[in-house]
Amino acid sequence: MKLTRRTFFRNAAIGGAAAAITGDVALADAPLGQIPFAQANGQLPGRPELYALRDGEGEHHLIGGHVATLIARPQDTGGDCQAAVLTGSMEAGLPLHRHDETEEALYVMAGRLELHLDGKVHLLTAGDYAYVPAGTVHGYRMKSWRTRVLTWSIGSGLAGFYEALGAPFSRPVQPDAPDLTIGQDRLDAAAQVADVTWAGDLPAAEPVLVTERGVPGERRPYVLMEGEGERLVAADQLFSFLQTSASTDGSFFSVMTEGPAGHPIPWHYHKHHTENFFCLEGRMTLWVNGQELTLHPGDFCQVTAGTVHSYRLDTPYTKFFGWLVPAVFEPFFRYIGDPTDIHVFPVEPPAFRFDRVMAHMDELDLNVLVVHD
Amino acid sequence: MKLTRRTFFRNAAIGGAAAAITGDVALADAPLGQIPFAQANGQLPGRPELYALRDGEGEHHLIGGHVATLIARPQDTGGDCQAAVLTGSMEAGLPLHRHDETEEALYVMAGRLELHLDGKVHLLTAGDYAYVPAGTVHGYRMKSWRTRVLTWSIGSGLAGFYEALGAPFSRPVQPDAPDLTIGQDRLDAAAQVADVTWAGDLPAAEPVLVTERGVPGERRPYVLMEGEGERLVAADQLFSFLQTSASTDGSFFSVMTEGPAGHPIPWHYHKHHTENFFCLEGRMTLWVNGQELTLHPGDFCQVTAGTVHSYRLDTPYTKFFGWLVPAVFEPFFRYIGDPTDIHVFPVEPPAFRFDRVMAHMDELDLNVLVVHD
Numbered sequence: 001m002k003l004t005r006r007t008f009f010r011n012a013a014i015g016g017a018a019a020a021i022t023g024d025v026a027l028a029d030a031p032l033g034q035i036p037f038a039q040a041n042g043q044l045p046g047r048p049e050l051y052a053l054r055d056g057e058g059e060h061h062l063i064g065g066h067v068a069t070l071i072a073r074p075q076d077t078g079g080d081c082q083a084a085v086l087t088g089s090m091e092a093g094l095p096l097h098r099h100d101e102t103e104e105a106l107y108v109m110a111g112r113l114e115l116h117l118d119g120k121v122h123l124l125t126a127g128d129y130a131y132v133p134a135g136t137v138h139g140y141r142m143k144s145w146r147t148r149v150l151t152w153s154i155g156s157g158l159a160g161f162y163e164a165l166g167a168p169f170s171r172p173v174q175p176d177a178p179d180l181t182i183g184q185d186r187l188d189a190a191a192q193v194a195d196v197t198w199a200g201d202l203p204a205a206e207p208v209l210v211t212e213r214g215v216p217g218e219r220r221p222y223v224l225m226e227g228e229g230e231r232l233v234a235a236d237q238l239f240s241f242l243q244t245s246a247s248t249d250g251s252f253f254s255v256m257t258e259g260p261a262g263h264p265i266p267w268h269y270h271k272h273h274t275e276n277f278f279c280l281e282g283r284m285t286l287w288v289n290g291q292e293l294t295l296h297p298g299d300f301c302q303v304t305a306g307t308v309h310s311y312r313l314d315t316p317y318t319k320f321f322g323w324l325v326p327a328v329f330e331p332f333f334r335y336i337g338d339p340t341d342i343h344v345f346p347v348e349p350p351a352f353r354f355d356r357v358m359a360h361m362d363e364l365d366l367n368v369l370v371v372h373d
Numbered sequence: 374m375k376l377t378r379r380t381f382f383r384n385a386a387i388g389g390a391a392a393a394i395t396g397d398v399a400l401a402d403a404p405l406g407q408i409p410f411a412q413a414n415g416q417l418p419g420r421p422e423l424y425a426l427r428d429g430e431g432e433h434h435l436i437g438g439h440v441a442t443l444i445a446r447p448q449d450t451g452g453d454c455q456a457a458v459l460t461g462s463m464e465a466g467l468p469l470h471r472h473d474e475t476e477e478a479l480y481v482m483a484g485r486l487e488l489h490l491d492g493k494v495h496l497l498t499a500g501d502y503a504y505v506p507a508g509t510v511h512g513y514r515m516k517s518w519r520t521r522v523l524t525w526s527i528g529s530g531l532a533g534f535y536e537a538l539g540a541p542f543s544r545p546v547q548p549d550a551p552d553l554t555i556g557q558d559r560l561d562a563a564a565q566v567a568d569v570t571w572a573g574d575l576p577a578a579e580p581v582l583v584t585e586r587g588v589p590g591e592r593r594p595y596v597l598m599e600g601e602g603e604r605l606v607a608a609d610q611l612f613s614f615l616q617t618s619a620s621t622d623g624s625f626f627s628v629m630t631e632g633p634a635g636h637p638i639p640w641h642y643h644k645h646h647t648e649n650f651f652c653l654e655g656r657m658t659l660w661v662n663g664q665e666l667t668l669h670p671g672d673f674c675q676v677t678a679g680t681v682h683s684y685r686l687d688t689p690y691t692k693f694f695g696w697l698v699p700a701v702f703e704p705f706f707r708y709i710g711d712p713t714d715i716h717v718f719p720v721e722p723p724a725f726r727f728d729r730v731m732a733h734m735d736e737l738d739l740n741v742l743v744v745h746d
Contacts, residue, residue: 055655056689087690089600089716110654111599112498123582125485125498127519145600145716146500171633172689176715209496209582226484227462227518260544281483282428283669296656296669316429316545317460342549343462343518 044070048078050288050307055298056173058085061166063186065178066092066142068166071300072276074156078304080274080325081252083152084162085109085298088174093141094165095182096199102157105131105243105254107321109280109298111144114207118221123207127226129242129254136221139202150278152323154251157195164189217246229256232337236262236349237313239337245327253327258319259345264312266354267369273328275303277311282318286311295320308369328365335360417443421451423661423680428671429545431458436539436559438551439465439515444673445649447529451677453647453698454625456525457535458482458671461547466514467538467555469572471507475530478504478616478627480694482653482671484517487580491594496580500599502615502627509594512575523651525696527624530568537563590619602629605710609635609722610686612710618700626700631692632718637685639727640742646701648676650684655691659684668693681742701738708733 042057058069066088074082096116106115106129113124116139117132123143124130132138140149165186187198213228229240237259245253264287277286279295286293286301287310293301294314303309324330335356357364415430431442439461447455469489479488479502486497489512490505496516497503505511513522538559560571586601602613610632618626637660650659652668659666659674660683666674667687676682697703708729730737 054688110499126483127517144500144598170720173633173717176717176719225517260546281670297654315427344546344549346549347543 044073044076046075048076048080048304050302050304051076052286052288052293052295052299052301055296056171058172060169060172061162062169062175063162063166064092064094064182065089065180066147066174067169067172068162069172070162072152072302074159077274077302077325079156081152081154081276081323082156082158082161083150083276083300083323085172086147086149086151087172088142088147089145089178090143091141091180092147092174092178093180093202094139095187095201096137096139097196098137098199099132099134099153099157099195100197101134102153102155102195103132103134103248103251104151104153104158105129105323106149106151107242107254109148109150111142111147113147113149114141114143114202114205115223116140116202116205117223121205121207122223123209124223125210125226128210129224129226129229131222131243131247133219133221137199138221139199141202143207150321152276154248154325159194161190161194161196164193215241215244215247217244219247219249222247227343231340231342232333233340233342233346233350234333234337235352236260236345238340238342238345239333241330241333242321243323245330248327250327252323252325253330254321254323255333256319256321257313258317259313260316261318262313264310267308267310269308269367269369270305270329270365271367272305272326272365274305274325275309275329276323276325277301277303278321280319280321282313282315284311284313284315284318284320331360332357332364332366335364417446417449419448421449421453421677423675423677424449425659425661425666425668425672425674428669431545433542433545434535434539435542435548436535437465437467437555438462438553439520439547440542440545441535441539442545443535445525445675447532450647450675450698452529454525454527454649454696455529455531455534456523456649456673456696458545459520459522459524460545461515461520462518462551463516464514464553465520465547465551466553466575467512468560468574469510469512470569471510471572472505472526472530472568473570474507475526475528475568476505476507476621476624477524477526477531478502478696479522479524480615480627482521482523484515484520486520486522487514487516487575487578488596489513489575489578490596494578494580495596496582497596498583498599501583502597502599502602504595504616504620506592506594510572511594512572514575516580523694525649527621527698532567534563534567534569537566588614588617588620590617592620592622595620600716604713604715605706606713606715606719606723607706607710608725609633609718611713611715611718612706614703614706615694616696618703621700623700625696625698626703627694627696628706629692629694630686631690632686633689634687634691635685637683640681640683642681642740642742643678643702643738644740645678645699645738647678647698648682648702649696649698650674650676651694653692653694655686655688657684657686657688657691657693704733705730705737705739708737 058071061068069085072083108124115122229242232239240256243254279299418424431444434441442458445456481497488495602615605612613629616627652672
């Protein structure tokens with residue numbers, strides 16, 4: 001069968017028809033139908049499997065007046081990563097600290113965040129990004145009444161960190177009368193269970209608004225302004241690397257996807273990496289092992305290795321963020337996309353270059369499923 | 374029938390049962406069933422009636438590299454107001470100008486905006502607000518790659534303004550290669566049809582980040598930081614006036630509503646003012662004349678006088694914004710709410726004080742519908 005874009009899209013549109021699927025590109029060898037469906041029920045699974053959470057769902061811990069809502073713990077990711085949404089108001093934060101063996105990164109979803117990073121003090125606003133390599137002294141202080149930060153760490157070094165620092169809480173929103181202090185006992189408890197060394201109070205500072213533009217080619221702390229990063233255009237979608245493999249020594253990379261309402265991408269699965277989908281704006285449909293999920297802003301889905309999946313953007317402007325662990329799949333984006341200086345998906349999309357992906361299938365952690373004509 | 378919160382909520386939950394509705398508080402005298410349902414079909418109605426638009430829908434005009442998406446024109450609002458979402462990237466904007474007879478206001482939905490206002494230069498970030506009384510020289514320049522601003526003007530003085538300034542466009546997102554210039558012919562054409570006097574190019578400036586907190590007690594230009602404004606707590610919801618009647622001489626006021634998933638408010642309608650619902654975060658259900666609408670971020674509904682309506686917040690954190698024209702309904706919020714210094718809806722909600730509203734029904738443009746037991 002000739003592999004055309006039209007064929008892929010027609011196949012993708014079939015959805016759910018797993019029983020009828022065979023592959024003439026790469027035969028599906030995942031045990032279709034045996035992988036649990038994604039559950040968007042607010043519960044963390046406790047084992048590394050496909051699952052989804054709606055905005056605000058997860059495990060809430062109240063820490064010094066702000067709330068860490070865990071959306072993925074090491075036991076939910078097979079030790080790949082831990083992820084949380086931090087929500088709080090003016091002056092809530094964490095003192096200076098470092099993780100000797102653990103890297104982390106963050107994306108500001110709402111409000112303003114004063115980030116102390118390796119001796120510099122940045123003011124991040126919604127859409128800004130920061131990377132904190134292992135060993136980097138950092139800390140933060142929220143500077144708006146609704147500050148919301150998506151953050152994740154690679155590996156399991158921060159297992160138990162938020163639990164030890166805080167107390168279980170009832171909602172993903174800070175209390176109306178927050179107590180901003182974090183007792184020394186809590187700090188000590190966190191240092192006992194997790195990879196953290198405390199390094200003193202945040203100094204008073206005049207943070208500098210983030211306007212930085214480039215992703216470093218080597219592992220070092222950095223911040224990045226909203227809409228910046230290394231950009232690639234692929235048909236009607238714009239991909240922006242906010243973090244590349246070169247800056248993490250291959251442990252993970254981050255990519256923002258923006259586009260208009262369009263077609264589903266081809267059904268596929270990966271064997272060696274997990275993709276974390278986090279919807280930020282608009283609406284999208286995600287198909288995972290034949291189940292259809294509609295994602296709205298704040299909704300999250302962990303698409304584990306072995307999950308047959310596809311997605312489609314459904315609104316005039318849809319934006320979703322992903323961190324992929326480990327960073328083996330970065331070349332796919334470089335084959336399918338063309339480097340670009342534009343900052344928004346194009347009015348006149350260039351050709352869909354899946355042919356370039358096909359020419360490099362043997363290098364890629366990609367298994368495409370095609371229904372025979 | 375005794376009027377209790379429980380009773381109201383049970384009644385509200387009945388929804389749609391308009392035929393069964395009578396009122397023992399104020400008998401429904403709107404012609405129920407004769408008012409058109411809200412249509413969320415992307416089309417502006419062309420006459421002042423109940424309608425809704427999904428995020429990104431409306432009439433698009435490309436102006437100097439950014440897009441004004443009209444979501445309400447004077448012919449859609451009976452001359453009450455005009456509203457648009459402005460979307461664009463770095464350096465797109467409008468030169469200095471004033472409207473001699475027309476006031477306007479804006480709310481930043483995403484990104485950063487440099488606003489020149491009465492000789493001062495402010496940097497607004499997402500969630501910040503500004504008011505521009507008639508006669509005030511102002512202009513703006515977008516300072517982020519995805520800048521999104523909700524703006525509205527009162528009356529019909531700006532009818533034809535965006536149409537004359539720009540050209541029809543295909544999408545609510547700026548082009549990938551925007552031309553930031555606006556020809557003198559376009560500026561002249563706008564001045565011919567609308568209440569605008571151009572006042573020169575924007576000067577180079579170092580804008581100052583908005584941290585202002587108060588709503589003025591008299592009509593003057595001002596800016597307001599996200600989460601600020603005059604706040605009232607009513608049961609599990611927080612109302613924040615971003616603009617009060619005192620600052621507009623009664624022409625309109627603005628209120629932000631934030632709350633957790635909860636119960637529907639009582640079914641009611643107004644005779645003398647229109648309420649504009651604009652969802653910003655989370656998800657909410659709006660019932661209008663018996664039709665159920667689910668609103669997500671960016672969705673808009675004009676609830677005209679005479680529309681029987683109710684709403685319910687559906688997610689752990691839901692936020693919607695409203696501008697109400699004219700400002701006759703502000704006292705309702707002051708009766709139902711208690712002044713507060715908190716910045717988020719309370720963990721332990723105070724009592725629902727509908728009794729205080731009931732004691733002042735004769736002053737309020739409020740007609741509550743109750744189903745008899």
